[in-house]
Amino acid sequence: MKKTIPLLGAVLALVIVGAVFVIWQQNQSTSDSTNETSSSQSTSQTSSQNSSESSTSSESTESSDPILKQIEAMTIEEKVGQLFLARYPGEIAVSDSQTYHIGGYLLFGADFENETADSLLNKIQALQSDKEIPMFIGADEEGGTVTRISRNPNLAASPFQSPQAIYQANGWEGIAADTVQKAEILTSYGIQLGLFPVADVATDPNAFIYERTIGQDAKGTSTFVETVVNSLKETQVVSTLKHFPGYGNNLDSHIEIVRDERPIEELRQNDFLPFQAGIKAGVDSILVSHNIVTSxxxxxxxxxxxxxxxVLRDELGFNGVVMTDDMDMVGLADFISQEEAGLAALKAGNDLVLSSSYAVQIPTVVQAVKNGDYSEAALDTSVERILRLKQRLGMME
Structure with missing residues (x-):
């Protein structure tokens, strides 16, 4: 009996120690689990907070962009109007600019006739009066056979010479100086679009476009384009290359439908080069011709x-404003109705339509947006390009 008591005591001690160990293990497991849960919750909260902060930061960045805020506040009608550079319609110009929310007016030679410096300034200032978004005012001022404002001796000392004449007399320095002089005169009257330089490669003196070009091969034309684009960078005048994808020695699309049968490789090795040079130099806009380029x-x-x-966007990598040539030219007008033409141009990817028939085309585009035939996302993309160009020129507050 005496031997049994110590044995029972030993067993009891072992049981107590075992129980204590089990309880300690359970407490330790619970503590670890709690710590892991707490750590997981903390990590999750931190991740969620970071995500929320990132989202808030992104939203803040987007909403603080004045151009995006402007677009968000615009009606469909106001957006569509920005995509039209309308031919100046004379006495109804101010009222039409308000009715159709027109993005800009293009003036031709007749619109400058009999104007003095003061009267022209008053005319253009009247167009800009009370505009929340200022209008582009444009006039072709290539020099040589295509001049508008400089034809009037009240507005310029003499008509601008052709690029070929300037180059022959003073080389590339002469081209640069001429470009700056054009910009100064245009800017002094509130004109932002001179619609130059001509980037077409034409070496045949009998070709329609030849007199308007620099008259050199692709390399020389590329140098010409670079010189003009770089000279315009420090001005408030838009650089515009025309007429993509290149006229070459083809016929005149002002008076007939033109089919360009040249293979794509010839265009890539020749006509595209000046446009690529201009894009690399930072050109603002590119004007597309009405030629049917079969390749x-x-x-x-x-x-x-x-x-x-x-080709222009994806192959050549141009992200600026793409505009059409005048929609009233026979090369297009004999192919498609004016009512359809504006919408077709925008759906093709152009940002700016040069139009005399804006009163028909703008309502057609507005309706197309409303019924989903032309997406508002595409519309917004083009409007953003237009407004950012106006912003670069200092036109947007």
């Missing part, structure tokens, strides 16, 4: 061809 799109004129726009 790219045999079915429709370039100005309403998504395939042409694809």
């Amino acid at each position: 790219i799109d045999p079915d429709v004129p370039a100005s309403i061809s998504p395939k042409i726009n694809h």
Whole structure:
């Protein structure tokens, strides 16, 4: 009996020690689990907070962009109007600019006739009066055979010479000086678009476009383009290359439908080069011709061809403003109705439509946006390009 008591005591001690150990293990496990849960919750909260902060930061950045805020506040009608550079309609110009929310007016030679410096300034200031978004005012001032404002001796000392004449007399320095002088005169009257330089490569003196070009091969034309684009960078005048994808020695699309049968490789090795040079130099805008370029799109004129726009955007990498040539030119007008033409040009990827028939085309585009035939996302993209260009020129507050 005496031997049994110590044995029982030993067993009891072992049981107590075992129980204590089990309880300690359970407490330790619970503590670890609690710590892991707490750590997981903390990590989750931190991640969620970071995500929220990132989202808030992104939203804040977007909403603080004045251009995006402007677009958000615009009606469909106001947005569509920005995509039209309308031919100046004379006495109804101010009222139409308000009715159709027109993005800009293009003035021709007749619009400058009999104007004095003061009367022209008053005319243009009247167009800009009370505009929340200032209008582009444009006039072709290539020099030589295409001059508008400098034809009037009240507005310029003499008409600007052609690029070929200037180059022959004073080389590339002369081209640069001429470009700056053009910009100074245009800016002094509140004109932002001079619609130059001509980037077409034409070496045949009998070709329609030849007199308007620098008259050199692709390399010389590229140097010409670079010189003009770089000279315009420090001014408030937009640089515009024309007429993509290149006229070459083709006929005149002002008076007939033109089919350019050259293979795409010839265009890439020749006509595209000045446009690529201009894009590399930072050109603001590129104007697309009405020629049917069969190696790219045999079915429709370039100005309403998504395939042409694809080459310009994706192959050449241009992200600026793409505009059409005048929609009233026979090369397009004999192909598609004016009512359809504006919408077709925008759906093809153009940002700015040069139009005399804006009173028909703008309502057509507005309706297309409302019924989903032309997406508002595409509309907003083009409006943003237009407004950012106006912002670069100091036109946007």
